[in-house]
Amino acid sequence: MFLGKVIGRVVPAVICEGLAGVPLLWVQPLDKNSKPDGHPMVCADGTRMAGPDEIIYWEASREAALTLTPSFVPVDHAVVGIVNDIQIDPVEERP
Amino acid sequence: MILARVAGRITSTIHHPDMEGRSLLVLDKIDPEGEPTGGYIIAVDSVGAGPGETVLVLDEGNGARQILGGADLPVRSVVVGILDYLPG
Numbered sequence: 001m002f003l004g005k006v007i008g009r010v011v012p013a014v015i016c017e018g019l020a021g022v023p024l025l026w027v028q029p030l031d032k033n034s035k036p037d038g039h040p041m042v043c044a045d046g047t048r049m050a051g052p053d054e055i056i057y058w059e060a061s062r063e064a065a066l067t068l069t070p071s072f073v074p075v076d077h078a079v080v081g082i083v084n085d086i087q088i089d090p091v092e093e094r095p
Numbered sequence: 096m097i098l099a100r101v102a103g104r105i106t107s108t109i110h111h112p113d114m115e116g117r118s119l120l121v122l123d124k125i126d127p128e129g130e131p132t133g134g135y136i137i138a139v140d141s142v143g144a145g146p147g148e149t150v151l152v153l154d155e156g157n158g159a160r161q162i163l164g165g166a167d168l169p170v171r172s173v174v175v176g177i178l179d180y181l182p183g
Binding site: 001002003031032046047049050057059060061062063064066067071078080081082083084085086087088089 | 101102103104105106107108109110111114119121123135136137138146147156159167168169170171172
């Protein structure tokens with residue numbers, strides 16, 4: 001899983017069977033210091049509660065579709081959870 | 096599987112129902128000398144790894160579901176071991 005920031009919503013006019021009603025979010029991937037890292041992408045929202053400006057974590061590949069019901073749907077990126085806090089240990093404090 | 100070092104953790108209260116109670120670690124990927132390669136990954140902890148520890152990470156969904164249980168668990172990356180030391 002990786003971090004991302006929701007930068008918008010995507011509203012499809014027509015979508016394939018199984019994805020009707022699934023929220024689609026425009027997500028900017030982030031590095032572990034919350035800096036943008038790579039190109040934005042569209043994620044299905046497995047939490048159904050994420051919105052613009054929220055920091056989320058997302059999963060790619062087959063596991064992304066498992067956030068949805070039914071899970072046999074053509075989805076390759078999905079939001080798994082909304083991040084409350086990212087705690088990165090200072091390097092000098094690591095053993 | 097890949098080698099990584101525990102860099103921190105993330106907390107989340109709103110998440111997929113199958114993620115309830117799971118510990119999420121932020122991991123720096125490392126090379127065979129133990130130096131960070133620049134990449135990171137967020138993985139579910141299954142072994143109780145702590146800050147700074149060098150860990151073994153499974154990055155494959157079917158194995159992850161076998162370890163953590165749950166046929167529909169949307170997780171691909173799991174910490175499956177803690178290394179004592181890196182030989183060589």
